[in-house]
Amino acid sequence: MKIKTTRNINGMATVDYFERKLDDKRRLTIPSELRAEFASGVVVTRGFKDYLHLYPKSVWDEEVEPLLKGNILDEQTADLNVQFRTGKVEGAIDDKQGRFSLEKHLLDYAGIKRDVIAIRVGNYWRLQSK
Numbered sequence: 001m002k003i004k005t006t007r008n009i010n011g012m013a014t015v016d017y018f019e020r021k022l023d024d025k026r027r028l029t030i031p032s033e034l035r036a037e038f039a040s041g042v043v044v045t046r047g048f049k050d051y052l053h054l055y056p057k058s059v060w061d062e063e064v065e066p067l068l069k070g071n072i073l074d075e076q077t078a079d080l081n082v083q084f085r086t087g088k089v090e091g092a093i094d095d096k097q098g099r100f101s102l103e104k105h106l107l108d109y110a111g112i113k114r115d116v117i118a119i120r121v122g123n124y125w126r127l128q129s130k
Helices: 032-038 057-068 075-085 104-110
Strands: 003-007 013-021 027-029 042-046 052-056 089-091 099-101 115-121 124-129
Touching: 013 032, 042 057, 042 075, 042 104, 052 057, 052 104, 057 075, 104 124
Parallel strands: none
Antiparallel strands: 003 013, 013 115, 027 099, 042 052, 042 089, 052 124, 115 124
């Protein structure tokens, strides 16, 4: 298990990278330093390539969802809706261990078997195979 922290402009430590192994039930454990970020829940979608996007539910609701409600006749908006809504899963992390389950179809899409790399990309995370 690797976790990489950096310091923001206020000198506060932030986690922007971690590695984990999925357990036998396809659960991913969020580092304790990040659990408050996902207190609202998690949203997992397919990424643009062979990876997944992991959003805090609050970020999905406040930032992504409004963008997906653009002009319904715009092909780019329609394509983004298909990309992000196909197989989208919402859930919560458990309070004790900070885990949530990843659906098999999403893991298959990203080619993730057991080892996962998570990289912060602004307000969301990219999950990919190690």
